[in-house]
Each structure stands twice: as structure tokens, then as C-alpha cells.
Amino acid sequence: xxxGTWRKVARAxxxxxxxxxxxxxxxxxxxxxxxxxxxxxxxxxxxxSDGPAVVLEAAIEAIRGGANQYPPGRGIAPLRRAxxxxxxxxxxxxxxxxxxxxxxxxxxxxxxxxxxxxxxxxDEVVVLEPIYDSYSAAIEMAAAVRRxxxxxxxxxxxxxxxxxxxxTDRTRLILLNTPHNPTGRVLSADELETVAAxxxxxxxxxxxxxxxxxxxxxxxxxxxxxxLPGMADRTVTISSAxxxxxxxxWKIGWLHARxxxxxxxxxxxxxLTYVNGSPFQPAVATGxxxxxxxxxxxxxxxGRRSALLTEGLAAAGFGVRASEATYFVIADAAPLGYSDGAxxxxxxxxxxxxxxxxxxxxxxxxxxxxxLVRFACCKRPEVIAEAADRLAHMRH
Numbered sequence: 001x002x003x004g005t006w007r008k009v010a011r012a013x014x015x016x017x018x019x020x021x022x023x024x025x026x027x028x029x030x031x032x033x034x035x036x037x038x039x040x041x042x043x044x045x046x047x048x049s050d051g052p053a054v055v056l057e058a059a060i061e062a063i064r065g066g067a068n069q070y071p072p073g074r075g076i077a078p079l080r081r082a083x084x085x086x087x088x089x090x091x092x093x094x095x096x097x098x099x100x101x102x103x104x105x106x107x108x109x110x111x112x113x114x115x116x117x118x119x120x121x122x123d124e125v126v127v128l129e130p131i132y133d134s135y136s137a138a139i140e141m142a143a144a145v146r147r148x149x150x151x152x153x154x155x156x157x158x159x160x161x162x163x164x165x166x167x168t169d170r171t172r173l174i175l176l177n178t179p180h181n182p183t184g185r186v187l188s189a190d191e192l193e194t195v196a197a198x199x200x201x202x203x204x205x206x207x208x209x210x211x212x213x214x215x216x217x218x219x220x221x222x223x224x225x226x227x228l229p230g231m232a233d234r235t236v237t238i239s240s241a242x243x244x245x246x247x248x249x250w251k252i253g254w255l256h257a258r259x260x261x262x263x264x265x266x267x268x269x270x271x272l273t274y275v276n277g278s279p280f281q282p283a284v285a286t287g288x289x290x291x292x293x294x295x296x297x298x299x300x301x302x303g304r305r306s307a308l309l310t311e312g313l314a315a316a317g318f319g320v321r322a323s324e325a326t327y328f329v330i331a332d333a334a335p336l337g338y339s340d341g342a343x344x345x346x347x348x349x350x351x352x353x354x355x356x357x358x359x360x361x362x363x364x365x366x367x368x369x370x371x372l373v374r375f376a377c378c379k380r381p382e383v384i385a386e387a388a389d390r391l392a393h394m395r396h
Contacts, residue, residue: 025133026357026358026361027043027044027045027357027361028044030043030044030345030356030357031043031044031355033346033355034349037349037350037353037355038353039348039349039352039354040353040354040355040379040383040387040390041355042309042354042355042356042375042376042377042379042384042387043345043355043356043357043374043375043376044357044376045181045327045328045376045378046376046378047246047248047378047379048378048379048380048383049246049380050246050247051244051245051246051247052245052290052294052298054286054287054290055245055247055283055284055286055290056247056283058282058283058285058286058287059250059279059282059283062278062279062281062282062283063279067278067279067281067282068278069278070274070275070278071275071277071278071281072275073266073270073274073275074101074102074103074266075101075102075103075254075275075281076103076278076281076282076285077097077098078281078282079103079252079254079281079284079285079288080097080098080101080103080254081097081285082284082285082288082289083095083097083101083103083254083256083288084096084097084100084101084256085288085289086288086289087224087237087256090213091223091226091227092227093224093226093227093232093237093256095256095257099259099262100256100257100258100259100262101254101255101256102255102262102265102266102269103252103253103254104252104253104254104255104269104273105251105252105253105272105273105276105277106240106242106251106252106253107209107211107238107239107240107242107253108134108253109251109253109269109272109273110238110240110253110254110255110265110269111134111135111138111175111207111238112134112138112141112272113265113266113269113272114207114236114238114255114265115138115141115142115144115173115175115207116138116141116142116268117261117264117265117267118173118207118236118261118264118265119139119142119143119144119172119173120144120172121142121143121144122143122145122170123142123144123145123170123171123172123173124144124145124146124147124168124170124171124172124173125139125142125144125145125146125147125171125172125174125175126147126148126149126166126167126171126173126174126175127146127147127148127149127177128148128149128151128158128175128176128177128180129148129149129150129151129362129363129364130151130180130182130183130359130362130363131146131148131362131363131364132177132182132209133361133362135175135177144172144173145170146364147166147167147171148166148364149162149163149166150162150364151180151183151185153321153330153332153372154319154321156180156183156185156321157191158187158191158194158195160194163194163195163198164198167198167202167204171202172204172205173204173206173207174195174198174199174204174205174206174207175206175207175209176195176206176208176209176225177208177209178192178208178209178210178225179210179212179213179216179222179324179325179326180325180326181212181326181327181328182326182328182330182357182359182362182374183321183323183328183330184306184321184322184323184324184325184326184328184329184330185324186216186220186221186222186324186325189223192223192225192228193228195225196228196229196230196231199231199234200231200234203234204234205234205235205236205261206231206234206235206236207235207236207238208224208225208226208235208236208237208238209238210222210224210237210239211238211239211240211242211243211253212243212325212326212327213244214243214244214296214298214299215243215244215298215299215302215325215326215327216299216324216325217299217300217302217303217306217307217323217324218303220324220325222325224237233258235257236255236256236257236261236265237255237256237257238253238254238255239253239254239255240252240253240254241253241284241287241288243327244287244295244298245284245287245298246378247280250277250280250283250284251276251277252276252277252280252281252284299325302327302377302378304381305377305378305379305381305384306322306323306329306377307322308377308381308384308385308388309329309375309377309384309388310322310323310329311388312384312385312387312389312392313329313375313388313391315388315392316352316388316391316394317336318331318332318333318335318336318373318391319331319332319334319335320332327376327377327378328374328375328376328377329374329375329377330359330372330374330375331356331373331374331375332371332372332373333372333373334371336394338371339369339371340358340369341358341360341371341372341373342358342360342361344356344358344371344373345357345358345373348394352391352393352394353390354375354387354390354391356373356374356375357373357374357375358370358372358373358374359372359373359374360372362374375387
């Protein structure tokens with residue numbers, strides 16, 4: 001049997017079965033189940049329609065214009081300027097596009113390169129649980145140690161005492177995800193200040209995963225932690241075009257931080273993908289320069305879809321927490337008689353012709369039972385309405 005670091009990474013991400021054999025991610029398994037059964041796939045978080053036409057056309061024009069070879073290692077200058085302008089316009093941040101911005105192969109590469117670059121073996125990284133699965137894998141690849149802070153259903157609030165207890169003398173990074181996948185929370189000003197206070201007091205770096213920054217639902221609003229006092233120099237802010245513009249397959253992400261942090265992350269990033277997505281980079285620059293009302297409406301439209309799904313889940317008998325942001329809605333299957341969300345997800349294609357993902361997949365210990373299920377609302381309204389109708393008429 002071939003062995004090596006891959007086994008540790010797979011184990012950290014919950015991708016080894018009981019025999020120690022690699023298993024597909026829960027997202028891949030649920031998507032395969034949806035394809036095999038003809039069920040509506042509300043499991044994997046990707047849209048079923050394209051983003052703004054002007055952004056798509058810009059990519060086509062770039063291909064026709066010859067933007068098909070390696071771009072500069074840090075990303076093309078127009079995109080780096082567009083990222084800096086976007087941060088200045090929306091949040092009052094002022095990164096230098098030449099020294100403080102890096103274009104990456106999606107947010108996942110930005111996260112992985114940042115964790116590898118900014119930790120030594122044995123350093124600790126604090127993460128919020130539920131945990132997006134790539135975080136655990138990246139921490140393992142860096143030979144670092146994961147320390148979790150649990151957010152509890154249904155409020156999913158960050159408790160200051162739990163955060164303080166997770167930080168030790170070995171802590172190097174806090175990995176902060178807001179808006180948060182899978183819970184749909186937007187951390188409040190008080191919660192952000194709790195993180196910032198710990199980071200300032202303990203001299204920690206915050207890696208801020210903000211890929212859902214424009215996908216918040218009124219009255220909730222995303223506030224980057226880098227805007228808090230003393231945090232701009234100790235934050236690596238990460239985002240991506242995939243979610244905002246419904247182009248998840250383009251894999252164009254970015255980060256900004258103070259120059260020495262960007263230099264360190266670039267040194268790792270260049271040996272991961274080197275560069276990527278040459279014709280998509282000018283298209284993303286076009287997207288970031290769209291009028292405010294376009295980006296605002298993208299979030300508002302998703303909010304309407306989220307509300308539609310939430311109503312459907314409630315009508316089907318689930319306990320539901322209305323999301324504040326993101327592609328996702330969390331539902332509790334306990335009122336339906338399911339104490340194990342994974343068991344329900346296996347049964348849902350037969351019972352209702354719908355697929356979801358158990359929240360257990362985002363737990364530090366995936367074997368711990370949970371009745372919670374994540375459903376994706378980033379689908380066409382008619383698809384969500386059909387899924388809601390199927391769930392409401394579910395055969396128990």
C-alpha cells in the first residue's frame with residue numbers, strides 16, 4: 001500500500017473510511033447519489049445558472065484577444081488594481097496592488113498557501129466548527145495543529161470563553177470564516193472584536209475567508225475584520241470571484257495583506273499552481289468594477305432564494321434557522337424523527353428526490369451524531385420550489 005502525507009491529509013479531512021481506504025468527499029458522494037437517482041442536488045454548493053453576461057463576455061473577449069498564456073505570477077495588473085479598488089470602495093481598506101495583493105487559484109489555494117507559509121510544524125491554527133473541509137486538510141499539509149471553537153446550533157454564536165480556551169502559546173493563526181459556511185452566520189461586530197482583541201493581545205495573524213462577502217441578506221452586512229483597529233497589518237483577507245459571480249469553475253481568488261506576508265505566501269503559491277486562469281482574470285476585473293447595485297442585487301436575489309428554501313423546509317417539518325448569508329440553509333431533522341442527519345441524507349433521494357449534506361461532515365469528529373443537514377439555495381427559483389414541494393410531500 002502506498003503511504004505518505006496524503007493519508008494524514010485525508011484523515012484530517014475525514015476522507016478515510018473505516019479500513020483506512022481513501023473515500024470521496026461527502027460533496028462528491030452526495031452529488032453522485034443525486035446523479036444516480038435523478039434527485040435534485042441541494043448538496044453541493046454550486047449555482048445552476050451563469051453569472052452576469054458582461055463578465056462572461058469579458059472572458060470570451062480575452063480569449064479571442066490572446067490572453068491564453070501564463071499571466072504574471074501575482075496576477076495581471078488590471079485585476080490587482082481592481083481588487084485594491086474594490087476593497088477601498090466597499091470597506092475603506094487601501095492595499096497596494098503591487099505589493100499587497102496576490103491572485104490565486106480560487107480561495108482554496110489562497111487559504112492553503114497562507115497556512116503553509118505562515119506556520120511551522122507544530123504551530124496551532126484556531127478554526128470555527130463547523131469547519132469547511134479544506135481547512136483541516138491545509139492545516140495537516142502544513143504539519144500544523146488544528147484547534148477548534150465550536151459554534152452551537154441554532155444561534156451559532158462565537159463565545160469569547162471558548163475562543164480564549166482554544167488559544168495557547170503555540171497558536172500562530174486564527175482562521176476566521178464570515179460569512180460562515182455551512183451555518184450561514186454573519187459574525188456580529190461584537191464577535192469580530194472578540195477575535196480582534198485576542199489577535200492583538202496574543203500577537204496572532206488572522207486569515208479571513210470572506211468568499212461570501214457580497215452574498216449577505218438584509219439587514220446583515222459583511223464587515224472585514226481587517227477594518228477593525230490594529231487589524232489591517234495582522235490580517236490576510238481572502239475572497240474569490242466564484243461565489244459572487246456564479247463562476248465557481250473559473251477558480252480565480254485573491255488575497256491581500258501587508259507586503260512581507262504576501263511575499264511569504266507567494267513563495268508557497270508559486271509551487272502550487274504557479275499561475276492560472278489567464279483569460280478569466282480580466283473578466284473578474286470587469287466584474288469587480290460593476291456598479292454597486294449589480295452586486296447588491298446578486299445578494300438580494302440569493303436572499304429571496306434562501307427564504308424560499310427556508311419556507312419549504314419549514315413546511316416539510318424541519319426545524320430551520322434562517323440564513324444571514326451564503327449559499328446554504330441549515331435544517332434540523334430531529335422533528336422528523338431523525339437523530340442522524342447522515343442517515344437522512346442517505347434516505348432523502350428515496351423519500352423526497354432531494355439531496356442534502358449532513359452537517360456532521362463539517363465537524364471535528366464526523367462520527368459524532370447530529371440531526372442537522374445543509375441544503376444549498378444557489379439554484380434557480382423553480383428548482384428550489386420543486387425541491388420544497390418534494391420535501392413537503394416526503395414519504396416518511
